[in-house]
Amino acid sequence: MNPQGERWTSDHVLALASDAPSREAGSRLATPGSWPETGTRDGAVWGLCKGGAGGSTPYRTVVDTAGPDFKCSCPSRKFPCKHALGLLLMWASEEAAVTDGAPPAWVEEWLTARRQREKKTSGGAKAPSGPPGSSPSCGPEAARRRAALRARRIADGAAELEQRLEDLLRSGLASADRAGSGTWEETAARMVDAQAPGLAARVRELGSTVASGPDWPSRLLAECALIHLLGQAFLRIDRLPPALASTVRTRVGLTTDAADVLTGPDTTTVRDRWLVLAQRDAEEGVLTSHRVWLRGERTGRMALHLSFSGPDRALDVSLPRGLLLDADLAYYPGARPLRVVLGARHADPVPATSPPPGGGTDAALAAYGDALRDDPWLDTWPVVLTDVVPIPGQGGAPWQLADADGESALPVDPRCAERSGLWRLTAISGGEPVTVFGECGHRGFMPLTVWDPDPVAL
Structure with missing residues (x-):
């Protein structure tokens, strides 16, 4: 519950997860049958989850949503753990499953201890007042203090990661494969403890790069450089321009609520007729991420609408490709805004x-390079290619999309090599130029839609 007393959305809860397995595990626990006791009051949500030693002792889970901050008796090193995610998902989607009630003693003890720590941190300043019966831990000032506390935790994690990168470079990149995967997982867990899921994900990417094929030390060095850049940027975030600072916060794992994007003072809302270019779903355990790419007819701006579906909510399929939607889109803050929240439809x-x-x-390459200049951690950028011809790879060579004049070509992302969509693209083209939408990045171009003359998914 935020300071205004509103429940979160499921997207807000899922954005807190440190990784896809956490989202999957949390979704499985978002059922009343897993929670024999739950409750909420004044910004706190708590519950007893079946489990514990031998399954007989329930886990005690409590969340202060004003921070947010989490406490669970389970042994997980992830922050938040699956129990906190499951409890919040159920609270967000099923109001009848988590109702208002008096908190038990163990919840009160935790909240009281937090308030005492806050007073010490703020130098004994009086907690902000609120309505009768409201919690001192719930309010704008308390939320700011918690945000500052999390920022300090992330800064400590970034500093620790910098030291580990120095150790890696000092010992030599070629020796990284001898460390084993446990070292990377332990480092990633430390970043989760620091409440920096974005840094944790990049550390796991380092681990998957080691010994991953020819010239892996060069790729490892490039990934180390990007992590170093991100860590240094966060440690000096107060010196960055506001837009770049927002990008850095997002990259380390600090999320912005969709409601704040729509109503915030720095919101950039654009009305246009938006063409739905493509949709793509990705399975993440029991969850599905749903991506919809759009392009403004008048502005030419690209936009990405991202949502999640799971046991608690259905997939949003209201924006099929090929439609024009007259609507307001609010862009998430950043140096190169792309992700949006759908506002009013006209x-x-x-x-x-x-x-x-x-x-x-x-x-297409120039567009990706231009975006990369603003956000150096971008993997891809959406582009529309006109008058290109698909060329199948021969003898192990990658597929290409070549300009009709034969002057230039883009390699197709190797991750598309096994997809039947490439042959569908070739069949639709028949050797003639076509219009293709996809994502252009450092791995190549990933085609998503081709027009024949209507849009066809690839």
Whole structure:
């Protein structure tokens, strides 16, 4: 519950998870049958979850949503743990499952201890007042203090990670494969403890790069450089321009609530007729991430709408490709804004009558490079290619999308090599130029939609 007393959305809860397995495990626990006792009051949500030693002792889980901050009696090193995620998902989606009630003694003890620590941290300042019966730990000032505390934790984690990178470089990258995967997992766990899931994910990427094929030390060095850049940026975040600072916060794992994006003072809302370029779903255990790419007809701006579905909510399929949607989109803050929240709709969607305008392969590379200049941690950038011809790879060579004039070409992302969509693209093209939408990045181009003349998924 935020200071205004509203329950979160499931997307807000899932954004707190440190990784996909945590989201999956939390979703499985978001059922009343797993929680014999739950309750909420004044910004606190608590419950007893079946489990514990031999299954007879329930885990005690409590969340202070004003921070947020979490406490669970389980032995997990993840922060928040699956029990906290499951409890919050149930609280967010099923109001009848977590109702208002007086907190038990173990919840009160934890909240009281937190309030005492806050007073010490703030130099004995009086907690902000609120309505009768409200918790001193719930309010704008308390939320700011908790945000500052989390920022300090992340800064400590970033400093620790910097030291580990120095140790790695001092011992030599070529020796990294002798450390074993346990070292990387332990470092990632330390970043989770520091409440920096974004740093934890990048550490796991380091672990998967080691001994991953030819020239892996060079790729490992590049990943180390990006992590070093991110860590240093966060440690000096007060010196960064506001837009870049927002990007750095997002990259380390600090999330912005969708409601705040729509109503915040720095919100950038754009009204346009948005063409739905593509949809793509990715299975993450019992959850599904749903991505929808859009392009403004008047502005030419790209946008990405990201949502999650799971046991507690259905997949949103209201934006099929090929439709034009007259609507307001609010962009999440950042140096190169892309992700959006859907705002007011001004008319019913209508089918588009023609493919979107685009450019050649050189323009696609320039667009990715331009975006990368603002956000050096970007893996890909959405682009529309016009008048390109798919060329199947021969003898192990990668597929390519070549300009019709034969002057330039883009390699297809190797992760697409086994997808039947490439052959569908070739069949639709028949050797003739086509319009293709996809993501251009350092691995190559990943095609998602081709027009024939209507949009076809790849």
